[in-house]
Amino acid sequence: xxxxxxxxxxxxxxxxxxxxxxxxxxxxxxxxxxxxxxxxxxxxxxxxxxxxxxxxxxxxxxxxxxxxxxxxxxxxxxxxxxxxxxxxxxxxxxxxxxxxxxxxxxxxxxxxxxxxxxxxxxxxxxxxxxxxxxxxxxxxxxxxxxxxxxxxxxxxxxxxxxxxxxxxxxxxxxxxxxxxxxxxxxxxxxxxxxxxxxxxxxxxxxxxxxxxxxxxxxxxxxxxxxxxxxxxxxxxxxxxxxxxxxxxxxxxxxxxxxxxxxxxxxxxxxxxxxxxxxxxxxxxxxxxxxxxxxxxxxxxxxxxxxxxxxxxxxxxxxxxxxxxxxxx
Numbered sequence: 122x123x124x125x126x127x128x129x130x131x132x133x134x135x136x137x138x139x140x141x142x143x144x145x146x147x148x149x150x151x152x153x154x155x156x157x158x159x160x161x162x163x164x165x166x167x168x169x170x171x172x173x174x175x176x177x178x179x180x181x182x183x184x185x186x187x188x189x190x191x192x193x194x195x196x197x198x199x200x201x202x203x204x205x206x207x208x209x210x211x212x213x214x215x216x217x218x219x220x221x222x223x224x225x226x227x228x229x230x231x232x233x234x235x236x237x238x239x240x241x242x243x244x245x246x247x248x249x250x251x252x253x254x255x256x257x258x259x260x261x262x263x264x265x266x267x268x269x270x271x272x273x274x275x276x277x278x279x280x281x282x283x284x285x286x287x288x289x290x291x292x293x294x295x296x297x298x299x300x301x302x303x304x305x306x307x308x309x310x311x312x313x314x315x316x317x318x319x320x321x322x323x324x325x326x327x328x329x330x331x332x333x334x335x336x337x338x339x340x341x342x343x344x345x346x347x348x349x350x351x352x353x354x355x356x357x358x359x360x361x362x363x364x365x366x367x368x369x370x371x372x373x374x375x376x377x378x379x380x381x382x383x384x385x386x387x388x389x390x391x392x393x394x395x396x397x398x399x400x401x402x403x404x405x406x407x408x409x410x411x412x413x414x415x416x417x418x419x420x421x422x423x424x425x426x427x428x429x430x431x432x433x434x435x436x437x438x439x440x441x442x443x444x445x446x447x448x449x
Contacts, residue, residue: 130426137185137419139178144168178416185420190401192424193217219421222396223428225311229397230379230432233318237375238368240319241326246356248327249334260331267324275388278317307394314385314395322378326371333367334360369440376432381425398425 145167150159172178187194200213214220248259266274281288282303293301303309337360345355361368383399386392392400398421405418 130423133419133422133426136177136415137423138180138182138416140181140185140416141178141414142168142171142175145171181416185416186424189217190417191219191420193219218396218401219398219424222398222401225314225395226380226382226397226428228311229315229318229382230376232315233322233379234372234375236319237322237326238371240323241371242330242364242368244323244327245330245334246360248331260328263327264324266321267328269321271321271384272388274321275317275385278313278320279389282313304389304391310389310391310394314382314389314391317385317389318379318382322375326375329367329371330364333364337363369436373433373436376436377429380429380432398428 145164147162147164147167148159149162150157152158186192189196196217197214200210204210204213215224244263248256248263251259269277280286283289284293284302289301289303292303293299303313341359341363342355345359350358381399382397383403386395386397386400387403389395392404396404401421402418402425405414405421
């Protein structure tokens with residue numbers, strides 16, 4: 122825990138307080154028969170020596186957290202002062218990169234997570250009611266979306282919704298509109314990313330719930346049936362309470378995974394319409410060595426960690442209270 126969690130977090134926190142050194146600029150003057158002129162060039166050797174001497178960069182404190190690319194405190198205050206209403210204020214906020222990414226991240230998390238749990242549970246109930254000779258092949262095919270690498274899966278769906286893909290061309294024919302594109306609209310892009318997230322993650326919750334259903338006591342189910350409980354009442358009052366620890370487990374895993382959504386955005390090439398906090402980190406680090414923003418990426422990483430902790434806190438507190446109530 123100390124080596125793989127505490128040390129990286131401390132290292133990231135430290136890096137977030139620094140910014141990269143600027144390139145050392147050298148001004149030289151050259152003269153010819155027509156006169157003298159100054160030329161500006163980058164002193165690569167001096168810049169490299171400076172970075173070796175001070176590898177962390179220049180101390181910037183928490184200014185990176187409050188600049189325009191992150192919490193943007195100055196921009197928010199200015200927007201509040203000039204906005205004519207809440208709608209106008211939020212339109213200004215959504216133009217800031219961090220809050221634009223945060224809006225999609227939260228939307229994705231709070232839509233995909235409950236739907237994955239609901240669909241996974243329903244599929245588990247359906248498969249559990251099948252004949253034994255059908256269960257094996259059904260479980261195998263149901264797990265395929267989880268087996269496919271996230272980036273490859275998102276690329277496959279990206280090609281399918283293309284204008285020449287099976288989904289894109291079908292929708293154009295249904296609506297008789299050759300200009301219809303699922304990639305051009307921000308709303309449709311968000312919907313496709315959410316659909317992909319549900320498709321990719323539902324097999325995980327399905328297999329967890331299916332395994333849990335095998336441990337539900339048959340005697341309890343039979344007693345409920347003898348008492349006249351309907352199928353809905355059996356699931357509501359017997360199966361779901363029995364599987365509650367697994368539901369909490371799946372919720373925790375999905376909250377962490379969905380808040381770090383990244384691969385679908387890259388696979389869909391959707392950064393023009395949808396970005397996430399993880400994508401911002403990737404964008405800060407994908408440039409050349411001189412353009413990589415380690416301090417900015419570290420600050421976004423810390424904000425992401427804080428966001429995950431906030432999301433998990435209510436679930437962990439509930440689990441802790443239930444554990445204490447059982448041990449007393």
